[in-house]
Amino acid sequence: MPTDQELIKIVPSKRQLKYQETEFYAFFHFGMNTYTNREWGDGTEDPRIFNPQEFDAGQWVSAVKAAGMKGVILTCKHHDGFCLWPTKYTQHSVASSPWKDGAGDVVQEVSDACCRYGLKFGIYLSPWDRNQPCYGSGKEYDDYYIAQLTELLTGYGEIFSVWLDGACGEGPNGKKQVYNWERYYACVRNYQPEACICVCGPDIRWCGNEAGDVRKSEWSVVPARTALAESVQERSQQSDDEEFRQRKITSDMEDLGSRAVLEGEHALIWYPAEVNTSIRPGWFYHSEEDDQVKSLEELVHIYLGSVGGNATFLLNIPPMPNGLLHENDVERLKELGEWQKGSFSRNLLEESHRPVELVFALDEAEDAGYLVLKEEIRYSQRVEAFEVFVRDQGEWEKVYTGTVIGYKKIIPIFKENVREIRIVLNDYRVLPQISFVGVYPRNYYQCP
Numbered sequence: 001m002p003t004d005q006e007l008i009k010i011v012p013s014k015r016q017l018k019y020q021e022t023e024f025y026a027f028f029h030f031g032m033n034t035y036t037n038r039e040w041g042d043g044t045e046d047p048r049i050f051n052p053q054e055f056d057a058g059q060w061v062s063a064v065k066a067a068g069m070k071g072v073i074l075t076c077k078h079h080d081g082f083c084l085w086p087t088k089y090t091q092h093s094v095a096s097s098p099w100k101d102g103a104g105d106v107v108q109e110v111s112d113a114c115c116r117y118g119l120k121f122g123i124y125l126s127p128w129d130r131n132q133p134c135y136g137s138g139k140e141y142d143d144y145y146i147a148q149l150t151e152l153l154t155g156y157g158e159i160f161s162v163w164l165d166g167a168c169g170e171g172p173n174g175k176k177q178v179y180n181w182e183r184y185y186a187c188v189r190n191y192q193p194e195a196c197i198c199v200c201g202p203d204i205r206w207c208g209n210e211a212g213d214v215r216k217s218e219w220s221v222v223p224a225r226t227a228l229a230e231s232v233q234e235r236s237q238q239s240d241d242e243e244f245r246q247r248k249i250t251s252d253m254e255d256l257g258s259r260a261v262l263e264g265e266h267a268l269i270w271y272p273a274e275v276n277t278s279i280r281p282g283w284f285y286h287s288e289e290d291d292q293v294k295s296l297e298e299l300v301h302i303y304l305g306s307v308g309g310n311a312t313f314l315l316n317i318p319p320m321p322n323g324l325l326h327e328n329d330v331e332r333l334k335e336l337g338e339w340q341k342g343s344f345s346r347n348l349l350e351e352s353h354r355p356v357e358l359v360f361a362l363d364e365a366e367d368a369g370y371l372v373l374k375e376e377i378r379y380s381q382r383v384e385a386f387e388v389f390v391r392d393q394g395e396w397e398k399v400y401t402g403t404v405i406g407y408k409k410i411i412p413i414f415k416e417n418v419r420e421i422r423i424v425l426n427d428y429r430v431l432p433q434i435s436f437v438g439v440y441p442r443n444y445y446q447c448p
Contacts, residue, residue: 002262010221012270016203019196020272022120022160023307025071026064027276027316030106032082033284034321041080043130047096050082055099055106055323057113063325064119064317067333068340071120073163073314074110076152078124081131085155089147092131111156122161122195123152127179128168136171142180146187153191162188164200198274202227205271207311208253212277212298214305219257224267226256275306278316279329285318293328296335303336349431356425356432360439365392368418369442371400371411376433381406383434385427392417405434414442 012020030052032038032045061072077083083093084106095102107123114121125148134140153159164184168176181200188197196203205226207214255261262268279299280289299315306313317329371388375381381404388400388411400411413421421439425432 002265002268007221007262007268010268010270012220012272013203015194015196016270016272018194019160019204020312022070022312024067024069024303024313024315025073025120025122025161026060026067026069027073027075027124027163027278027283027314028060028110028319029075029078029278029283029285029316030319031075031078031084031284032080033078034319037286039282039284041078041082041130043079043081043092043132045080045082047082047092047094048098050094050097051099052319052321052323053099055104055109057106057109058116059324059330060110060317060319061113061117061119063330063333065117067315067337069119069315071122071160072110072114073122073124073161074107075124075126076107077126077129077148079126079128079130079167079169081126081129083148085151087148087151089144089151090132107152107156115157120160121157122159122163123156124163124165125149125152126167127164127177127184127200130169133172136173136175136177138178139180141171141177142183146183149184149187150191153188153195159192159195161198161204162192162195162201163198166200203271204312205273207273207275207306210277212275212302212306214275214302214309214311215254215256215273217255217258218273218310219255220270220272220310221262221268222257222271223262223265224269227269227271273311274314275302275311276314276316277302278318279332280318283316283318285320285326287320290326290328293326293332296332296339299332299336300339303340353427356428358423358425358434358437360421360437362419362421362439365417365419366439367416367442368413368421368439370440371413371421371423372436372438372440373405373409373411373423373434374407374436375405376435377407379433380429382429382432383425383427384429385425387424387426388413389422389424390415390418390420391422392419396422413439 032041035049036045064072076085081092086095086105087093094104094106111121129135132144134144170176185197185202188195198204199206279294281292282289303313317325319325375383383405384403386402387398389396389398390413391397399413399415
């Protein structure tokens with residue numbers, strides 16, 4: 001089993017850390033299915049039915065910002081192959097629609113709105129394209145997919161998320177495409193090196209369901225094999241299945257990273273989870289679901305279990321055929337934002353600024369030599385005054401009074417029969433960030 005020292009060496013990359021800090025962000029499923037009242041199209045849809053005459057990306061983005069979200073992911077192309085931008089590689093796009101006389105670009109307008117409102121922008125490009133004749137051909141289709149992916153990665157500003165799923169069916173030739181995942185990843189790294197590749201990707205892990213179900217313990221350090229795109233693809237949704245959308249986490253997938261589970265694992269990675277679900281039963285808009293928007297209580301429950309449980313929360317809000325979000329969805333998002341502000345706007349500890357105490361009990365009495373403290377200096381230097389106490393079975397005895405800690409502070413204790421050590425942080429800038437505490441036994445090399 002990996003030792004604790006080996007486990008704590010597994011840390012997030014800069015891109016993963018930034019993604020986790022995004023916490024809560026939106027998914028917009030919009031396209032052919034919005035007009036056919038389906039969840040999964042088959043690629044035979046007529047682009048002329050796409051005509052969101054009241055389309056307003058600003059309404060979308062302002063509504064999710066009001067909910068406290070920090071980013072947006074747009075379904076630039078779903079499995080039916082219809083592209084929400086005027087791609088050069090197929091006519092099955094907004095360029096063939098009556099919307100803005102074929103001169104519109106949904107991707108550009110959503111990206112611009114995110115920029116205006118200060119939200120991050122991400123893309124979803126389905127690997128399965130049911131409209132493309134060369135799907136299932138191997139390299140020829142991969143070339144096509146890479147060409148469209150490159151358009152999105154190079155034409156719409158900074159991308160924070162490239163969201164990929166494992167949907168895969170037969171093409172016109174009766175063959176399934178074997179996705180060249182490594183080639184897709186290399187394309188993203190080349191053009192958007194700061195973007196996280198999610199779900200069927202190496203950076204962010206799918207929680208395993210679409211119902212907003214969360215684990216009691218969501219570990220970020222997990223076996224490297226959990227990131228194999230092929231295994232994620234096998235568990236992905238392969239058809240329009242309402243039962244799949246409502247399934248929960250199974251017992252065999254409940255624990256992914258405890259010491260017991262990691263026993264015998266030799267390759268470990270930092271692979272945090274994303275919880276994704278829709279504000280409605282479906283992922284695309286259906287008028288019959290207008291009265292089935294998730295309640296505030298349901299959304300709060302998912303938020304607390306995801307953002308509040310070491311995961312991120314991706315909430316889908318499907319726009320209507322007219323190009324706007326439904327008023328019921330907008331109102332619920334507003335309520336969610338008000339709950340979030342009301343719950344987390346005032347930190348009582350920041351106001352009281354009372355001492356923070358760390359107490360450590362040793363397994364048995366030891367002759368203590370040096371105490372080593374470290375601050376997490378990625379978040380600056382914060383501690384301004386602290387004290388150190390020790391005791392055996394009696395009263396606490398103060399052994400040190402200090403001011404700063406910073407990257408490392410080494411404190412001589414030199415006390416016999418120490419059973420407990422207490423560190424009291426009396427003054428600090430905002431909340432202290434202690435990254436390491438070590439107590440080392442006294443030996444004869446140490447000066448008195």
